[in-house]
Amino acid sequence: MSDATQTARAGKAIRDLIISGVVLPGERLAEVQLADRLNMSRTPVRSALNTLSHEGLVESLPGRGYAVASFAADDLRHAVELRGLLEGTAARQAAERGAAIFEVDQLNRVLQDIDALFQDQTTWKDHVHEYVDLNEEFHRLLIESAQNPVLARLYEQLIKLPFASPSDLVVGYWHLPGSFGKFTAAQHQHWAIVESIAAGRGTRAEFLGREHAEITTKALGEMLRSGALSRDLMATATRRSGPAARG
Amino acid sequence: MSDATQTARAGKAIRDLIISGVVLPGERLAEVQLADRLNMSRTPVRSALNTLSHEGLVESLPGRGYAVASFAADDLRHAVELRGLLEGTAARQAAERGAAIFEVDQLNRVLQDIDALFQDQTTWKDHVHEYVDLNEEFHRLLIESAQNPVLARLYEQLIKLPFASPSDLVVGYWHLPGSFGKFTAAQHQHWAIVESIAAGRGTRAEFLGREHAEITTKALGEMLRSGALSRDLMATATRRSGPAARG
DNA sequence: TCAGTTCGGAATGTATACACAGGGATTTGG
DNA sequence: CCAAATCCCTGTGTATACATTCCGAACTGA
Numbered sequence: 298m299s300d301a302t303q304t305a306r307a308g309k310a311i312r313d314l315i316i317s318g319v320v321l322p323g324e325r326l327a328e329v330q331l332a333d334r335l336n337m338s339r340t341p342v343r344s345a346l347n348t349l350s351h352e353g354l355v356e357s358l359p360g361r362g363y364a365v366a367s368f369a370a371d372d373l374r375h376a377v378e379l380r381g382l383l384e385g386t387a388a389r390q391a392a393e394r395g396a397a398i399f400e401v402d403q404l405n406r407v408l409q410d411i412d413a414l415f416q417d418q419t420t421w422k423d424h425v426h427e428y429v430d431l432n433e434e435f436h437r438l439l440i441e442s443a444q445n446p447v448l449a450r451l452y453e454q455l456i457k458l459p460f461a462s463p464s465d466l467v468v469g470y471w472h473l474p475g476s477f478g479k480f481t482a483a484q485h486q487h488w489a490i491v492e493s494i495a496a497g498r499g500t501r502a503e504f505l506g507r508e509h510a511e512i513t514t515k516a517l518g519e520m521l522r523s524g525a526l527s528r529d530l531m532a533t534a535t536r537r538s539g540p541a542a543r544g
Numbered sequence: 545m546s547d548a549t550q551t552a553r554a555g556k557a558i559r560d561l562i563i564s565g566v567v568l569p570g571e572r573l574a575e576v577q578l579a580d581r582l583n584m585s586r587t588p589v590r591s592a593l594n595t596l597s598h599e600g601l602v603e604s605l606p607g608r609g610y611a612v613a614s615f616a617a618d619d620l621r622h623a624v625e626l627r628g629l630l631e632g633t634a635a636r637q638a639a640e641r642g643a644a645i646f647e648v649d650q651l652n653r654v655l656q657d658i659d660a661l662f663q664d665q666t667t668w669k670d671h672v673h674e675y676v677d678l679n680e681e682f683h684r685l686l687i688e689s690a691q692n693p694v695l696a697r698l699y700e701q702l703i704k705l706p707f708a709s710p711s712d713l714v715v716g717y718w719h720l721p722g723s724f725g726k727f728t729a730a731q732h733q734h735w736a737i738v739e740s741i742a743a744g745r746g747t748r749a750e751f752l753g754r755e756h757a758e759i760t761t762k763a764l765g766e767m768l769r770s771g772a773l774s775r776d777l778m779a780t781a782t783r784r785s786g787p788a789a790r791g
Numbered sequence: 792t793c794a795g796t797t798c799g800g801a802a803t804g805t806a807t808a809c810a811c812a813g814g815g816a817t818t819t820g821g
Numbered sequence: 822c823c824a825a826a827t828c829c830c831t832g833t834g835t836a837t838a839c840a841t842t843c844c845g846a847a848c849t850g851a
Contacts, residue, residue: 302834304834304835327802328802329802337836338835339836340834340835340837341834341835341836343591343803343804344590344591344834347591347595348594348598351598351599352598353697360548360803360804360843361802361803361843361844362802362803372694375692375693375694375695376694379633379694379695382629382633386629445622447619447622447623447626448626451626451698451701451702454698454701455694455698458694549804549805550805551804574831574832575832575833576831576832576833584806585805585806586806586807587804587805587807588804588805588806590833590834591804607812607813607833607834608812608813608814608832608833609832609833
């Protein structure tokens, strides 16, 4: 049940502390305190904090350790838009290079499984977890289809940010009213993206990828208005390293 | 003359070892060996290796340390293309939000300084170093003009890859025949990008940013054919973690 | 009362010692 | 002679002790 190394365990634990809101944005993360809480030495904690700082969940202070990173609502919107940009680029490159048949088949198979979940509007919410997995699998295959390791690496770094990954947004959104319509619309776009890739229509594939992010942005806006994210993220979101323009 | 911390010193030293080709792609990086060579303990070396693995210069092996990352020619091309994508996006967002006058002025001022360097085709090579600085400053201002911290972060992570940053490519290319024409063409695009931002023409700004990367890709191709990069990068470039598609 | 300085403590940066796992070389059996 | 298993050794993972720096608070002087 435990991870192989203490460092991995520390990373997961600290990430959970941040995501769950136990520690608030801006709050200092003292090594000894974390090591004590996690029953391990400072060494793996330090290593995990170093990793998390590169992933963007914590920020490294010059000479005095680390603090939980603050995210403004605009940051979340920007992250979603950039994810659409990268996914659109992946779709375009897959179309331009001529994706192999088995790759398109893989994508189609995932979409068929999602369609099956959506057939019954009254019971689909019992299968949200399956949808999360399938949706994540689709986006993973989409990035892979570009066969571009640099893009894949950039994508991985982007979706490490909270609520930038496909799964995070689905988990936070599915229970809101009207979510079924958004999900079915998104699924329609999924089909169109794969169709574009299979047909070699790179430009259409790219812009569908971007448009797909627009739905996500709308959903994110509803989540923010509904207050689902406000407590954790908006509390200290006003402060960020940006220029002090309007002192 | 030395950095503040041993960790920073270790990071710089190991990066230099990789860039200068003292250690070859694929080669293992043993902590004790590095600590011995740099006259420090394993702790800061380990921390630096962790950082470098997130930057992409070294790859972390499951349970046995680190190795120098391998870059294929395609990886370099992909990195340049993605840089164009991000710079184009930054330009579009700057145009769409309506960049402030002083920001456009800053960009124009840098371009005027570059123009001054290019006035005399016979002596411009004496000022390559100044051009490198100004070019880097322009691209930095361009990214800043989007006022998008997430995009800026992604860009920073991308240009940490070898030969993905504007400066790296200029330094490797300026001495090749015909470089003057490429640089003046690139400068023409710089002016057009700023003009588009000032005029609020987001679409034109974005595609100019992408097209700007095409010149860079061409220059990269010439560098690869000229053998300037072959020794360091191409030697072990064939091997990469990708799928074993063509046995 | 306020400003400057100095002292103290707490947390990070670094070094070293120990435990453990993985791999390669050697040896043994067929 | 080849294959497989075992042993040893190199190197990473972790813990802990020490050094150092940075911030804050208290004290002193004007």
